[in-house]
Ligand SMILES: Nc1ncnc2c1ncn2[C@@H]1O[C@H](COP(=O)(O)OP(=O)(O)OP(=O)(O)O)[C@@H](O)[C@H]1O
């Protein structure tokens with residue numbers, strides 16, 4: 445088939461987030477007297493650092509291209525202002541969509557909306573699902589409607605709005621429509637009213653979007669990759685986030701620092717366990733809740749869903765990622781590929797199975813025979 449791969453590429457890929465005054469050494473543990481420093485991002489600087497966090501590096505884009513090129517003719521199209529004209533001129537049979545888009549909460553929906561307009565089939569969810577999942581508050585409202593457990597929350601649009609927030613502490617405060625842990629730092633877990641207020645004010649100022657104040661779930665955390673459609677959705681081996689691998693003294697969350705600063709290819713930390721070592725009953729209940737969430741949000745082809753256990757050990761859905769990251773190098777710790785590897789797939793097989801799933805859904809022939 446003629447496939448177009450549509451992407452957004454990081455413009456400054458080598459710009460690692462600058463660390464605290466300690467410089468850019470590998471992470472250190474707090475010494476027992478508490479004087480050793482743990483690198484973390486200075487609270488006021490995070491929005492400046494994470495602007496491109498959702499976009500892909502050229503290495504990732506070329507790895508996806510190589511995978512698709514095993515069986516198809518592949519053209520690359522950058523999701524910029526020329527994308528519509530390029531797609532219209534090229535008329536690919538199908539698009540492999542990995543575009544994170546730009547500008548606001550519609551950003552992930554922009555390319556799929558253009559493709560619907562041009563009647564070009566594409567991989568992954570439609571603009572409605574992508575837009576709702578990017579707005580974590582709306583996604584949680586859909587989950588709640590379907591009776592799918594998700595932590596209690598309130599959406600705060602101004603400092604005064606905080607007075608009406610009924611979420612108990614401890615809570616976590618996040619920008620309502622970001623991904624890749626943008627705006628989620630160690631300091632996002634708040635245990636006192638004064639911390640809550642200062643975090644909300646900081647996010648409102650830096651991200652210019654409402655703050656989601658969410659009940660903090662204290663239990664184990666998992667992320668779950670799903671592949672398929674309707675009755676034929678496969679849940680890949682579950683990934684557990686291993687918080688004991690984080691520097692001592694930090695919050696047990698998969699923060700921006702944990703994702704992009706403390707864990708990097710030169711000095712990886714052992715943050716994931718896949719397949720998660722959990723009892724069969726818990727595995728089944730995680731799989732069940734993820735399938736329910738996948739269908740409730742009308743996900744298509746693939747998705748990665750974040751789950752955490754509440755204080756009773758029950759799985760809750762934190763959020764859905766219908767446009768999962770697919771970093772090819774296993775040392776870069778990208779969860780969807782990690783789950784696929786644990787299921788016995790290669791990277792190229794994983795990418796092609798997303799394309800095949802979409803092709804079947806759209807009634808196209810998958811692959812060259
Ligand atoms: N309600 C919660 N209770 C406990 N921890 C939470 C909660 N919400 C988020 N976290 C922690 O913060 C991390 C990031 O949150 P979340 O998944 O919402 O952000 P994201 O930026 O959309 O992530 P992704 O990189 O998956 O797109 C989670 O992986 C988890 O460790």
Ligand SMILES: [Mg+2]
Nearest residue numbers: 624625750763
């Ligand atoms: Mg997440």
